[in-house]
Amino acid sequence: MxxxxxxxxxxxxxxxxxxxxxxxxxxxxxxxxxxxxxxxxxxxxxxxxxxxxxxxxxxxxxxxxxxxxxxxxxxxxxxxxxxxxxxxxxxxxxxxxxxxxxxxxxxxxxxxxxxxxxxxxxxxxxxxxxxxxxxxxxxxxxxxxxxxxxxxxxxxxxxxxxxxxxxxxxxxxxxxxxxxxxxxxxxxxxxxxxxxxxxxxxxxxxxxxxxxxxxxxxxxxxxxxxxxxxxxxxxxxxxxxxxxxxHVDRWNERRREVARRYNQLLAGVPGLVLPEVSEGHVSHQYTVRVLGGKRDGVQRRLDGLKIGTMVYYPVPLHRLPVYGYPSGSFPWAERLATEVLSLPIWPQMGLEAQAWVAQVLARVLKKK
Missing domain, CATH: 3.40.640.10 (Type I PLP-dependent aspartate aminotransferase-like (Major domain))
Incomplete structure (x- = not known):
């Protein structure tokens, strides 16, 4: 695109x-x-x-x-x-x-x-x-x-x-x-x-x-x-x-539809853990886990290919200077902070744009 x-x-x-x-x-x-x-x-x-x-x-x-x-x-x-x-x-x-x-x-x-x-x-x-x-x-x-x-x-x-x-x-x-x-x-x-x-x-x-x-x-x-x-x-x-x-209920349902479609488009892509999407979930973000220490490189590559992503959140709160817990205090929070990547999502997101995001992400992961 x-x-x-x-x-x-x-x-x-x-x-x-x-x-x-x-x-x-x-x-x-x-x-x-x-x-x-x-x-x-x-x-x-x-x-x-x-x-x-x-x-x-x-x-x-x-x-x-x-x-x-x-x-x-x-x-x-x-x-x-x-x-x-x-x-x-x-x-x-x-x-x-x-x-x-x-x-x-x-x-x-x-x-x-x-x-x-x-x-x-x-x-x-x-x-x-x-x-x-x-x-x-x-x-x-x-x-x-x-x-x-x-x-x-x-x-x-x-x-x-x-x-x-x-x-x-x-x-x-x-x-x-x-x-x-x-x-x-x-x-x-x-x-x-x-x-x-x-x-x-x-x-x-x-x-x-x-x-x-x-x-x-x-x-x-x-x-x-x-x-x-x-x-x-x-x-x-x-x-x-x-x-x-x-309009919020209809928009939330559309967010769920986008999230479910991502799960279909990205099913089986190696190195990704996809989120569960339930009826009660309103899919504020569609957040995958990129395994193998590749997240930051994948994000940079996607940015270069004109696909916006965000990391929510790169530093767990206990590791911030204002709280300063020692490393390893909460291992899952620390691990996921290095793996999570949120992909583009909004209620009116079209299939073409979403399919392109999934295609490019799969291609980038394949080359890593």
Whole structure:
């Protein structure tokens, strides 16, 4: 193909929604109300109904959703939170920002998610919560995680940044634990056209505290009760998200179709481990494992052939300088960090482009 194939192309989505987007943006501009207000409140009601949650609190970012979620669940200085080292930095960063300590547990190489069997040995008297991540849009093994949390009296905050619309045993992720944190970064399955985030919960007290925390710790303006944040989803982003929300299930199904097609096109290619694709998985990324120490070379070669890829993530969190665990602490996370490679995927990705990606990848691996 002549044109470069990016890791993600949002232009078809924007073109498809153009008239509705312009109408929504114009509605907000003419309202003169840009921070919180009716547009955000309506989106919160609509997204809560979609997810099956009692409360949805619009926030400034997915990172803020994690921070505010942890604080609203009572996590703070001196506490420990068990999580995965194989995720974006914000997962552990949020734990550190509230004064707690992230305690890492290795992952299951089949799912890329935290291995529940390894959680109980990591629990100490200081453990306050478990923070599972639904990585690449695949739900973590929540039955086991929730059972462990109940047995030990722990809170569960789900990191759903990559998993909007994913389901686990018929329930939307984010509603399984005590609270769920979502990101609306533009590349997400439901993405804004700027930053945005969401916290959902069925707990009235958690919701009330989260709403206070997003508005400088106040229930009403100027009557601040606790130290909080300036973390409000703005009306323009809420309006954009309202336009996109009705389409998200169809787009998620198309992502699954693209992922299944990749699995067919790449079946039997030596040196690749392909991901499982289930109905509950929303295929935020299509991530393969490139074996034999070839990943970086394969990525460079694909880039030279105008195929965009990404490595999510090249350094497991425990090996970053801010945490600095010794090498070998979590062997699967460390190994997969050298093997994972995410291929181009978006709902409107055409068969021709996808077949070209698979063909070129197979050819590159054959030459290695």
């Amino acid at each position: 002549k044109d470069r194939i990016p890791i993600l192309d949002l232009v078809p989505e924007v073109e498809f929604l153009w008239d509705d987007l312009m109408a929504a943006i114009t509605r907000v501009l003419r309202s003169g109300q840009f921070i919180l207000g009716p547009e955000v409140e309506t989106f919160e009601r609509e997204v809560a109904e979609y997810l099956g949650a009692k409360h949805a609190i619009g926030l400034n970012s997915g990172t803020d959703a994690l921070v505010i979620g942890l604080r609203a669940l009572g996590v703070g200085p001196g506490d420990e939170v068990i999580t995965t080292p194989f995720t974006f930095f914000a997962t552990a960063e949020a734990i550190s920002l509230v004064g707690a300590t992230p305690v890492f547990v290795d992952i299951d190489p089949r799912t890329f998610n935290i291995n529940p069997e390894l959680i109980p040995p990591a629990i100490t008297p200081r453990t306050k919560a478990i923070l599972p991540v639904h990585l690449y849009g695949r739900p973590a093994e929540m039955d086991s995680i929730l059972a462990i949390a109940e047995e030990h009296g722990l809170k569960v905050l789900e990191d759903c940044a990559q998993a909007f619309g994913a389901t686990y045993r018929g329930k939307k992720v984010g509603t399984l634990g005590h609270a769920g944190a979502f990101s609306f970064f533009p590349s997400k399955n439901l993405g804004a056209y700027g930053d945005g985030g969401l916290l959902v919960t069925n707990d009235d007290g958690v919701a009330e505290l989260a709403r206070m925390l997003r508005a400088h710790g106040s229930r009403r303006k100027y009557y601040n009760e606790i130290i909080g944040y300036n973390s409000r989803l703005d009306a323009l982003q809420a309006a954009i998200l309202r336009v996109k929300l009705p």
